[in-house]
Amino acid sequence: MNSRIAIDAMGGDDGLAVMLAGTAQACSRYPDSSFLLVGDEAAIRAGLARYPDLAARAEIVHAPDVVTSSEKPSTALRRAKTTSIGIAIDLVKQGQAAAAVSSGNTGALMAMAKLALRTLPGIDRPALAATMPSLGENDVVMLDLGANTECDAANLVQFAVMGAAYARTTFDLASPRVALLNIGTEDLKGTDNIRDAAAQLKAATHLPMTFAGFVEGNRLSRGDLDVIVCDGFSGNIALKTAEGTARFVADLLKRAFSSSFRSKVGFLISRPATKLLRDHLDPNNHNGAVFLGLNGIVVKSHGSANENGVAHAIALAAKLVRDDLTRRISDDLGNFEAKAA
Structure with a gap:
């Protein structure tokens, strides 16, 4: 298998x-x-001088152009054949x-x-999926996170099938x-689309997933769910809110522990626990x-x-390739459509 x-x-x-x-870390x-x-x-060749192990297991593919962070997708598309993003995708x-x-x-x-x-x-439509920290034994998969601002019932059902396959692979x-x-x-x-999607998922008992109904935003990270499905508009807001809340909690703890001498002593005593909290909320560990x-x-x-964070993203890509995620999604969707027909 190509890895x-x-x-x-x-x-x-x-x-x-x-x-x-990050790639050197993943390489090791x-x-x-x-x-x-x-x-x-x-530039890559010069940078690789610091990472001989990576240099031994990497090839350089030259790309003369770069897509800027503020560039419109329509503009970037016209330069796909010369940009580092476009060439990386074309290699796939x-x-x-x-x-x-x-x-x-x-x-x-x-x-x-x-x-x-x-597709x-x-x-x-493809969906953007990511994992968020939870109180359960594993993180929770959430999709869509911004690729599709409006979704009908069929889109939501497809997202559920894909998200379940992703959770089976990742966790x-x-x-x-x-x-x-x-x-x-x-x-x-909820809307007609959400209720219609729920009815279809409730009937899909032949798929390797357990449909748990609806969930509200205050229970996203309780740990009693593995996949949360929504349209990209709602998902992006929920994700950014969760990230902002995590930063707020971390900053609030930092301020509280530095407010007095007694607080600083308390921080030293609770350091192992606060490190565990910081690591669990660190977005790089879920990147x-x-x-x-x-x-x-x-x-x-x-x-x-x-x-x-970069090493984590690369490790995720390697795992999804190794576990053949694309085939799992195709098989599950084919089973769903065959039963529906």
């Missing part, structure tokens, strides 16, 4: 330095992986790489991936617990959003991710 991963080496807030450091953790580093050849399309990872412009990445790779049979679950994000848990709450529903694996790393 090479194409890395957009020029993307992200800190660009090449962090991408190379996962000795079976190899990499195609896409970007300015001279051509079969030279099994997955692509980028910290660059999300809209451009989505547009190029959808145009080049196309799987039975998938109307090794036999039957992930799936719920639809709604304004209440009662059957009559890597996946465009589900495409004919190939494309992982979006957060633009502000540090080298640990």
Whole structure:
């Protein structure tokens, strides 16, 4: 099996330095992986001098152009063949790489991936999925997180099927617990699309998932669910709210522990617990959003991710390739449509 991963080496807030450091970290953790580093050849070659182990397992693919963070997807699409994002995705399309990872412009990445790779049979729209920390034994998968601002019932059902396959792959679950994000848990709450999607999922008892009905926003991270499904508008707001709340809690604790001498002593005593909290809420430890529903694996790393976050996103891509996520989604969707017919 092809295990090479194409890395957009020029993307992200800190660009090449962090991408190379993160890829080098992933290289040391996962000795079976190899990499195609896409970007300015001279700059990448100079940077690789610091990472001889990575240099031995990586090839450089020159890309003369870079997509800026503020560039419109329509503009970036016209330069796909010369940019590091576009070339990384094309390597997946051509079969030279099994997955692509980028910290660059999300809209451009989505547009190029959808145009080049196309969607799987039975998938109307790809969805952006990521994991969020929870109180359970594993994180919770949430989708869509911004790729589709408006969704009908069929879209939501497809997202549920894809999200369940993703949770089975990522968390090794036999039957992930799936719920639809709604304004209440009662059957009559929500829009017609949400209620229609719920009825279809409730009837899909033959699929390897457990439909748990509706969930409200205050229970996203309680740990009693594995997959939460919503439209991209609601999902993006929920994700940004959760990230903001995590930062608020961390900053509030920092302020509280530095407010007095007694508080500082208390911090020293509780240091192991606060470190556990900080690590659990650190977005770098949950980094890597996946465009589900495409004919190939494309992982979006957060633009502000540090080298640990980049390594986490690369590790996620390698796992999804190894566990053949694309085939699992195709099989599950085919089973759902066959039963529905």
